Amino acid sequence: MMSLLFRSVAVALLAMTLACAHASSEEKSDVLINAPAGDVRGVAQDKVLAFKGIPYAAAPVGDARWKPPSPAADWDGEFDGSEFGPACMQFRANVESIYAETLKAMSEDCLSLNVWKPKDAAGAPVFVWIHGGSLRSGASSQRMYDGAALAESGLVVVSINYRVGALGYLAHPALSAESPDNISGNYGVLDQIAALEWVQRNISAFGGDPDNVTIAGESAGALSVMYLMASPPARGLFHKAIAQSAYMISTPALKEARFGVPSAEAIGAYIADKIGADNIEALREMDAATLIRKTQQAGYVAWGTVDGVVIPDELVNVFDRGEQASVPMIAGFNSGEIRSLRFLLPKKPLTEKAYENLIREGYGDLAEAFLQQYPSENISESMLATTRDAMYGWTAERLVRKQLEIGEPGYLYIFNHGYKAANEAGLHAFHASEIPYVFGTIDNLTPSWPEIPDTATERRLSDAMLGYWSSFARDGAPSAKGEPSWRPYSDDEAYMYFEDAPEGSATDLLPGMYELHEEVMCRRRAANIGWTWNVGVASPPLPPQAPGCR
Structure with missing residues (x-):
């Protein structure tokens, strides 16, 4: 009897194994994509298909370091898209930071992208995500950026790696001399453009519509969105834009000192000398990890460069002249941006009187x-709000205003949602805290991220934000089932207010905020003084009213 029982169990197990193998084989055959770049084998992820680590450009190593990206060679056979590609070389993040996440691998050979698609996608809108990280860190493989939930909503989602830090943004006279355009820097921006070109060539094979591409990013990713909107080489590669917590800061020029900072080439030459590299050959021969560490220690800060070609002018000037990409846009910021970025704050005055005196010294006729x-x-809350508004709030409103001026709809928001763990840590609506709600990844966070509770309120907010973002990518007008209408920013300055739930009837965000910071920027620009960082009690004396301001 026992022998018969064992035989029956064995037969059943064999049948189950064969059935599973057959199902697995069927499922596996469903995830082979025949793209122009080559065949890509992906994996099923929940209700969508995922293809990871796909090279979109050749490895920028050796003599190709600090050169524009070259297209990746098409491959023969099948590319295994089951694993993310390595992150681009970067400094190791502070493990105690809420943003810290262990990266499995880093490499200079890092120019890859990932695609999530609905199984039956055909002509679907394309959503291209550009990660943040101050242009010196981050990766498309980070947990919160998982594109499965957005793909379930009907999008083809693409996330990209791009060169960061000195490898992505260093300018230098010798590098400019190598260039046919006599420029250097902006390699990370050029990588992003190369990824968008790859999307144009290949995304139809994944069921995406190359004529309906939305670029989106947060923080440095949103800064990148603005760079792409201003960049002539990126024109026509995307059709909508989303900028979450962007900052329209003054940017170094390639060959001349401006706004209180040296030229980008002079900065690069100084950094090279500081780390003991006599020439570009020495810089190219230096181990990538050593280079990143030494440039970080030497004080290198990654920025785009106004080179007249990739970034033609200061962003404020490009947008003032209406020369940015003519596309619909979502732009917004978080009420608690600086609560997790307190290193951006100047020293706090000890008394109310001292605070007021510093403001009057810095702002003159605008002090009141x-x-x-x-x-x-x-004072503490005012300083948090000052830096938030000068960097993020003013930028968000400026973006939608400038799109309105060229006849494109702009949708403004502020995110003011908190929850128990974040509030107890003093991080209500902190920088980047909206991201997991947009991606539907509130249960897939970095180890130190304040845990989001599994409640109906949190799920509703995430479903709403994911719905607004995905519908905007689809047709340029954000909407979410059962949620308030999101009206475009226009004469009544409408905006969406995200707290525990969306509230769509708000107008005139933070009255007086935009006008104050716009006037400060305008006067500083006229007087060749930088803007957005040195504000509040750290402000230099504000120049008098300048022609064209107000």
Whole structure:
């Protein structure tokens, strides 16, 4: 009897194994994509198909270091798209940071992208995500950027790696001399453009529509969105834009000192000398990890460069002249941006009187308007709000205003959602805290991220934000089932207010905020002084009213 039982179990197990193998084989055959670049084998992920680590450009190593990306060679056979590609070389993040996430691998051979698609996608809108990280860190493989939930909503989702830090943005006179355009820097921006060109060539094979591409990013990813909107070489490669917590900061020029900083070439030459590299050959021979570490220690900060070609002018000038990409846009920021970025704050004055004196010294005839916006009664909160607004709030509103001026709809938001763990840590609506709601990844966070509770409120907010973002990518007008209408920014300055749930009837965000920071920027620009970082009690004396301001 026992022998018969064992035989029956063995037969059943064999049948199950054969059935599973057959199902697995069927499922596996469903995830082979015949793209122009070559065949790509992906994996099933929940209700969508995922293809990871696909090279979109050749490895920028050796003599190709600090050169524009070259297209990746088409491959024979099948590319295994089951694993993310390595992150681009970068410094190791502070393990105690809420943003810290262990990267499985880093390499200079890192120019890859990932695609998530609905199984039956055909002519679907394409959503291209550009990660943040101050242009010096980050990767498309980070947990919160998993594109499965957005793909379930009907999008083909693409996330990309691009060169960061000194490898992505260093300018140098010798590098400019190598260039047919006599420029250098902006290699990370050129990588992003190369990824968008790859999307144009290949995304139809994944069921995406190359004529309906939305670029989106947060923080440095949103800065990248603005660079791409301003960049002539990127024109026509995307059709909508989303900028979450962007900052329209003054940017170094390639060959001349401006706004209180040396030229980008002079910065690069200084950094090379500081790390003991006599020439570009020495820099190219240096081990990538050593190079990243030494440039970081030497004080290198990654920025785009106004080179007249990739980034033609200061972003404020490009947008003022209406020369940016003519596309619909979502732009917004978080109420608690600086709560997780306190290193951006200047030293706090000890008394209300000291605070007011510093503001009057810095802002002159605008001091009373400043103190009305950021009063001395609660110096800590006023300083948090000042830096938030000067960097993120002003930028968000400026973006939608400038799109309106060229006849394109702009949708403004502020994210003011908190929850128990974040609030207890003093991080209510902190920088990047909206990302897991947009991606539907509130249960897939970095190890130190304040845990989001599994409640109906959190799920509703995530479903709503994911719905608004995906519908905008589809047709340029954000909407979410059962949620308030999101009206475009226009004469009544409408915006969406995200707290525990979306509230869509708000107008005139933070009255007086935009006008104050726009005037400060305008006067500083006229006087060749940088803007957005040195604000509040750290402000240099504000120049008098300049022609064209106000």
